[in-house]
Amino acid sequence: MRKSCRFRVLFFVLMILVLTAVQVLAEKAPGHYLDAERYTLANGLTVIVKNKPSGGQVLVNMWIRTGSYYEEDQYSGIAHFLEHMVINRGTENIAPGDLPRAVDRIGGEQNGSTRYDTTNYYIQGGSGDLGEMLELIAEMCFRPTFAQDQIDEERPVIEEEILRGQDNAGQQLFDATMAEIFKGTNYSRSIGGTNETVGNCDSQAFRDFHGRYYLPNNMILILTGDVHSAEVMPLVKEVFGDFAAGEVPAAP
Incomplete structure (x- = not known):
């Protein structure tokens, strides 16, 4: 065969x-x-609230309808690189490296992930800190700065992840399978990109990609745990309601 x-x-x-x-x-x-209860803000942000007794814990989960499939060839890997920048490299109101410390201060945890069609950021913590968690998620998703010096400092981290993937037999099998089955489409590319393509990602490229897809009408905010919509929705509207909707490009 x-x-x-x-x-x-x-x-x-x-x-x-x-x-x-x-x-x-x-x-x-x-x-x-x-x-679960589903709401849509005036700016198009979809909000899903699921009350589930969780010992006072809440999970704040933001999903963006974009990932590696939406990238231009020369910037393959930028969606994953952008995820790193959002978490590690500062926003308008959070200095580089301070986001993990801010989450630690409330005893929570945070992370993100990038797939072909979606990007995800989450913070989990106590229900009493929900307001701060929402503010942090908003800061991450809507106010990253993409300073060139921070991009240059984060790039070696991305390159190291690419190298680890090349040394991982399972990852290599997966990439080869996707490349064969989806030949000629953006699904055939590795989510992490290559050293060459992530090397092309400068501040303007990040701003362009973020501006196209990180829009409230292209996002779903999911709140699960010890939350009640009557209490949380006014807070969600206060934190996210002023971000402007935009025209989301059609998928490539």
Whole structure:
């Protein structure tokens, strides 16, 4: 069997297993897991609130409808690089490196992830600190600065992650499978990009990508844990309501 055929067979077998598992879980899932409230702010931000007793904990989760699929070829990897910049390299009101410390001060945790079609940032902490967590998420998503010196300092971190991926057999198999199955599309590229393409990412490239996709009408804010919509929605409107909507480009 040719190599490309083996990849196709592997992919479809995995897809069957995943879809079967999803169906089984959906059939077994208690109804209360689906009992969430959905709102849309005037600027288009979608807000989902799910009350679930969690020992006083709340998860603030922001999803952006963009990822590596939306990148231009010469800037492949910029979505993931931007995620690093947002978390590690400062905003209009948070100095570089201070975001993790701000989350630590409230006893919380934070992280982010980049996929082909989505980017995600979350902060988890006590319900009494929800206001501060919302402010921090807003700062991360809407007010990053993309200073060139900070970009240059973060780039070696990205290059190290690319190198680790090249040394990881599982990652290499995944990338090769995607490249074969989705040949000729943006899904064929590695999410992290290459040293060359991340080297092309300067301050203007970040501002352009962020300006196109980091818009409230292109985001979903999910709040889960010890939260009640009657209490939290006025706060959400106060923190996020003034960010302007924009025209989101069509997917490539």
